[in-house]
Amino acid sequence: MASNYDVTKVHFPSAYSEILQRVESIDPSTYARTRNYISGAVSYLSPYISRGVISTKFVLQQLLQNGHSVKKSEKFIQELAWRDYWQQVWMAKGNAIDNDLRHLQTDVQNHEISTNLVKGETGIKAIDRAVAQFYDTGYLHNHVRMYIAAISCNMGKSHWKIPAQWMYYHLLDGDWASNALSWQWVAGCNRNKKYVANQENINKYCHTTQQGTFLDIPYDAFSTMGIPEVLDDTHLPELITPLPEQKEIKFDKALPTQIYNYYNLDPNWKGDLSANRILLLEPSHFAKYPIGQKSMDFMLALGENIENLQVFVGEFDELLAQYPISEVYFNEHPTNKNYRGKEEARDWMFSVTGYFPSFFAFWKKCKKELNY
Ligand SMILES: Cc1cc2nc3c(=O)[nH]c(=O)nc-3n(C[C@H](O)[C@H](O)[C@H](O)COP(=O)(O)OP(=O)(O)OC[C@H]3O[C@@H](n4cnc5c(N)ncnc54)[C@H](O)[C@@H]3O)c2cc1C
Secondary structure, eight states: OOSSOOGGGOOOOOOHHHHHHHHHTOOHHHHHHHTTSTTSOOOOOHHHHHTTSSOHHHHHHHHHHTTOOHHHHHHHHHHHHHHHHHHHHHHHHGGGGGSOSSSOOSSOOBSSEEHHHHTTOSSOHHHHHHHHHHHHHSOOOHHHHHHHHIIIIIISOBOSHHHHHHHHHHOTTOOHHHHHHHHHHHHTSSSSSOOOOOHHHHHHHHTOOOOSSTTOSOGGGGGGOOOOGGGOOEEOOOOOOOOOOOOOOOOOTTSOEEEEBTTBOOTTTTTTSOOEEEEEEOHHHHHHSOOOHHHHHHHHHHHTTSTTEEEEESOHHHHHHHSOOOOEEEEOOGGGTTOOSEEEOOOOSSSOOSOOSSHHHHHHHHHTTSOO
């Protein structure tokens, strides 16, 4: 994608061929130089990786196959590794990531979200513009996500969880591990300090020149800062998943059944197997991890890349009770613990598994598997 920032160009096609083209167009050198700017040459691949259409391993393989060296691609590979890292934490810690993981968030004044933040009316132009665009695109640049989380938790003093759920709801790339754990990273729950950014930092990376805002202060002023008046008003957002209507399913009882879900929409998974292919939308899953209409539509559109995929709206046990299913296949995932059948491993970039309290301890081990 061009490095001249134009949000109207931020779009997420659902056809598999276009997704592959996006992988082909990664430019790791420009990425490393520009990724922190909202106009930077980021890949816009997260909605496809989060939905399990492509894996981090696949992206890495394509990158190397296209002649990009490990050395020049290191920054990009490291960012991909953050994804695998948070997923490993989720696997190891399970539902514990839903709460403050290593330290309780300090200085919490409310368990809601700032009303002016979700309305895009904080007075910080770069943030307000990004929030307005967010509802249209389903995407936020990583730096903007960090700014929003910092404004929410560290200036507005909201506990991270409700604001994180609000963001997850609207993101096309919603991934509860990357989401909850990044929010906790900003709020100081899984590292030893909170992340803060002032107006000067926002101006630099968002190409604005604003002054005189509540963030236009030196860094040492953050620790004694009270809640800015504009963030005072908070509310509980209504986050309800619009599940589609159940259509009739055609079932062949002679065939095995593959279960797809919000985290696995890989068109190549067992592509040559004759099977019933079911996209399982469990109300209990979406009650715990609600998503909005845009994310629902995006998931269903991605599902069209999978031959004969049929949607079942109901719980796993209801599916089994209603249809004569004999052999079930599914991919391992922390949200699948209630499935029964043949569980298959997901793809990872590296063989490093388990819980590491810091990303860099994890990355140090991963790096050893790269051929420089
Ligand atoms: C508060 C907050 C909430 C977030 N919530 C989510 C979320 O729900 N879903 C999600 O996919 N990412 C989340 N992220 C991580 C990151 O912002 C996005 O993955 C990234 O911005 C996606 O854009 P991209 O594909 O253009 O990334 P690129 O910069 O092009 O990076 C390439 C790939 O590396 C991975 N990656 C990059 N940065 C991160 C990161 N910090 N953590 C994990 N993986 C990363 C992604 O898979 C991404 O597609 C969150 C970050 C923050 C700070």
